Amino acid sequence: MRIGELAGKTGTTARALRHYEQAGLISSERAPNGYRAYDTRAVTRVRNIRHLLAAGLTLDDVRVFLPCLDGDLPTARPSEKGLRVARERLAVLEARIAAQTEARDRLAAALAR
Numbered sequence: 001m002r003i004g005e006l007a008g009k010t011g012t013t014a015r016a017l018r019h020y021e022q023a024g025l026i027s028s029e030r031a032p033n034g035y036r037a038y039d040t041r042a043v044t045r046v047r048n049i050r051h052l053l054a055a056g057l058t059l060d061d062v063r064v065f066l067p068c069l070d071g072d073l074p075t076a077r078p079s080e081k082g083l084r085v086a087r088e089r090l091a092v093l094e095a096r097i098a099a100q101t102e103a104r105d106r107l108a109a110a111l112a113r
Contacts, residue, residue, distance in 0.1 A: 061085050064081055
């Protein structure tokens with residue numbers, strides 16, 4: 001299938017798909033006219049990538065899950081490596097939230113004076 005069809009089936013954009021491909025998460029063949037052609041299995045892979053990104057992981061984090069991106073990822077039992085990456089990302093997000101909360105509190109206090 002072409003990039004527009006894959007984008008439509010996965011609720012993403014052609015630009016995002018090219019980004020995933022550049023990151024090595026998906027691949028395509030080139031048709032004689034130069035268009036990208038994706039295997040039908042790419043639909044599952046892209047949906048799984050989007051599932052992981054929506055959970056707060058980064059594209060670098062998603063690479064850890066490459067061996068299982070073609071399966072039913074949302075219901076699969078996570079690997080120890082996958083759990084470690086997810087816990088590390090959660091710690092990063094919690095630290096950012098704490099820093100933003102402190103900044104908000106300082107600003108609110110300054111405005112209250």
